Amino acid sequence: MSDQQYAIPAGPVIFEEEIKKSRFITRLMHTPSIDTAKAFVAQIKTEFSDARHNCWAFVAGAPSNSMQYGFSDDGEPSGTAGKPMLNQLAGSGVGEITAITTRYSGGIKLGTGGLVKAYGGGVKQALLELQTVQKVPLTCIQLRVPFDQVNLLEYVTKEQGGIISDRVYSDVVCCKLEVPTQLAQLSTDRLIELSKGKIQTIDD
Template sequence: MPFTIANTVTFEEEIKKSRFQAIATVVENEQQVKDFLIETKDPSTTHQCWAWKIGHHVRFNDDGEPSGTAGRPILASIEGNDLTNVIVLVNRWYGGIKLGTGGLVRAYGGCAGQCLLLAEKIELIEKKQIQLSCLFNEWAIIQYELMQQHIEYQESYTENGVFIEARLQLHQIEPLRQKLQDVTRGREHLHVED
C-alpha cells in the first residue's frame, strides 16, 4: 500500500556548526518537482540536495557534495518510510567543520528522516485522468453526478456541447462510465488515459 504525506513539513538541525533544513512536500509529476525546486532556490545555502519519488520514478541530486553522500540517503529516507509522490529538499549552510562522507550520509539522511517523521502519512489513492463529452442538454445530469461523487473537473464548451476532464479514483470510473452511457444512450464513451 503506497503512502504519501498530507502536507508540507520542515525540520531543522545543527550538526557541527553546519545548519541543515529539510523540506518535504507532495508532488504528482515532474513539472511540480521543477516548480518546487525553483520556488525553494536559496542562494544563501552552500548545498541544496534533494531526492524525489513518484511511483517507480526516482531522482536525486548531491549538489556538489561527494557522490552518494546526500541525494541517495535522502531517497533512502523516502523509501524507508514507504512513501511516494514526495520530494525532500535538504539545504545545508556550511559551518566550517568537515563532516566526512559518513557524517554527510548521516546528516542528510537523518535530517530527511526526521522531517518525514513529522509528516502525517496518508494512503495514496490512485487516480486516472479521464475525458468525456456530452450535449448541452445532458450536461446538468453529468455535472450532478460529478458533484455527488466529489469529483473535481474542468469543463470547456464546444459548438457541439461540453468537454470534461477530471481525475477519478479507480472505483469511480465504472459508475461514471455507466451513467454517461445511460444519459447519452451509448453515443459517448469515457476515455481513460494510461
C-alpha cells in the same frame, strides 16, 4: 500514472539541526511534477547560495513511480546525500514531494557515514513532522450529452465522486468529466446504460 490514491504533503516542513558544528536545514515541499520539483530546488539554491551545499531528492509523482525520482549530492561525496535523502522519501509512502537540505559547514569533517546519517536523518525527522492529505488520481472523460440527459449526468458524476469541469453548448452539451481513475470505466458504462445510449463518449 498510478490509479491508486496516495498521500501528498499538506504543507511545507522545515527541520534544522547542528551536527559537529555543521548546520543542516531540511525543507520538504509539495511538488506535483518534475518541473515544480526542479523549480523549488532552484529557488532554494538561489535563496541560500551562500551555503556550501544544497542537496536534494524528489518523488515527483506517485510514491511507487521510480520514473519520477531524482536526487543530487550537490558537491558532497557521491552517494552520501541525495541517495540517502531519496531513500527516506521513497520509503515514506508519500508522493509529489521534494526534500532539499542546506548545509553550512562548520569545518569538522563528518566522514561518509556521518554525511549519510546527517542527510538521511534530516529527511527522516522532517517526515515525522509532515502532515499529509490523500490524493485521488482523476481521469478526464469527454461526452456528448442531450439536454434531457444533463440531470442524469450530474447525478451519476456526483455519485461517482467526480466533477463536470467543462460544458460547451451546441445541439447537445459537450462535457468534460473528471472522475476517480479507478471508477472511470464504471462511470462511463453507467451513463451510457442509464441513458439508453443517448450519452456518448467523444474520442480525443
